[in-house]
Structure formats: structure tokens, C-alpha cells
Amino acid sequence: MGLTGAVVSLAVAGWLIWLFPAPHLAAVLGSGPVDGVMRITSCYEATDVEGYPDGTNCRGMYTPRAAGEPRRQVTLDKAARSHEPGSTVEVRMARGRAHELSGYALGTWVTVTGLLLGPFLALSLSFRACARDATWSHNGDYLLVLIVAVIAAPVLGALVDLFVSIGMALFG
Numbered sequence: 417m418g419l420t421g422a423v424v425s426l427a428v429a430g431w432l433i434w435l436f437p438a439p440h441l442a443a444v445l446g447s448g449p450v451d452g453v454m455r456i457t458s459c460y461e462a463t464d465v466e467g468y469p470d471g472t473n474c475r476g477m478y479t480p481r482a483a484g485e486p487r488r489q490v491t492l493d494k495a496a497r498s499h500e501p502g503s504t505v506e507v508r509m510a511r512g513r514a515h516e517l518s519g520y521a522l523g524t525w526v527t528v529t530g531l532l533l534g535p536f537l538a539l540s541l542s543f544r545a546c547a548r549d550a551t552w553s554h555n556g557d558y559l560l561v562l563i564v565a566v567i568a569a570p571v572l573g574a575l576v577d578l579f580v581s582i583g584m585a586l587f588g
Contacts, residue, residue, distance in 0.1 A: 421539075454492060534562060
């Protein structure tokens with residue numbers, strides 16, 4: 417039972433990551449061909465639901481690469497920098513939002529991935545210990561794994577943001 421719980425826990429974590437942050441991570445990292453071009457009309461400092469700064473977003477007209485798809489107004493989510501109105505940016509789409517390589521965006525999606533994976537990893541390790549010992553484990557070590565994972569995710573996201581931003585500033 418415990419080993420099954422560990423596998424199911426990791427499977428649920430993988431499914432949630434695939435469902436939520438994976439498309440955005442793939443778009444920000446630039447996997448696959450460019451989906452289209454976006455002509456910027458304006459850029460602004462975005463805020464989250466609670467009013468805290470959330471990077472720079474840009475609005476503009478998106479022209480898809482694929483023939484037959486209509487042009488439409490989209491938002492460039494967590495842009496690498498504030499683009500001048502009229503400039504064009506190659507973008508990849510995920511969940512109706514345009515993305516480009518940006519340290520802030522990559523750090524955000526790495527953090528979300530870590531926050532999704534951490535609790536399920538701790539639960540999976542606890543289930544594995546139950547299977548190994550053939551008893552329900554009340555060991556607090558797995559709570560410590562959970563706490564470390566929840567703290568490590570934003571730290572890793574901030575480090576990714578920092579190193580990608582520095583790399584983009586140095587190498588364009």
C-alpha cells in the first residue's frame with residue numbers, strides 16, 4: 417500500500433506540473449519553433465492579485481506563424497524588458513499568453529514547479545518509508561523535507577532569475 421501511495425503521489429505531482437507550469441516553462445525556455453510575432457503597443461508594470469509588483473507585461477497585436485489563424489490582441493507575460501511601442505518580438509504562446517526568455521518569468525515558473533513538487537515529494541518519501549517499515553511512519557523528518565522544499569523553491573527561483581538576467585545582460 418505504501419509503495420503504491422508513493423508512486424501515485426509522484427504521478428499526481430507530475431500531472432499537476434504538466435498541467436500548470438510546464439507549458440509556461442516550455443514557452444519561456446523557447447522549446448520548439450517560434451509561434452508568431454507580436455507588435456508591441458504598450459508596456460506596463462504588472463501587479464499580482466494582492467497589488468505586489470509582478471514584472472513587466474506588454475500588450476500588442478499577435479500575428480501567428482501558422483496560416484489561417486487570426487491576428488489577435490495578447491499580453492506578453494513577464495517580458496524581459498520594457499519594449500518600445502511599435503517594436504516586434506518573437507514569442508511562444510502558452511495558455512493564451514505570449515512569452516519570451518526572461519529571468520523573472522523563468523524564476524517564477526521554476527518557483528511554481530518547486531512549490532507543486534515539494535509537498536508531493538515529502539508525501540511520497542513518507543509513503544516509501546511506510547512501505548519499507550511495514551508500519552505507518554510518524555517520523556518528523558518528512559515534515560522537515562516539506563519545509564525545506566517550500567523554502568528552497570523560491571530561493572531556487574530567485575537564483576534562476578538572477579543568473580538568467582545576468583546572462584541576458586552580458587550576452588544579449
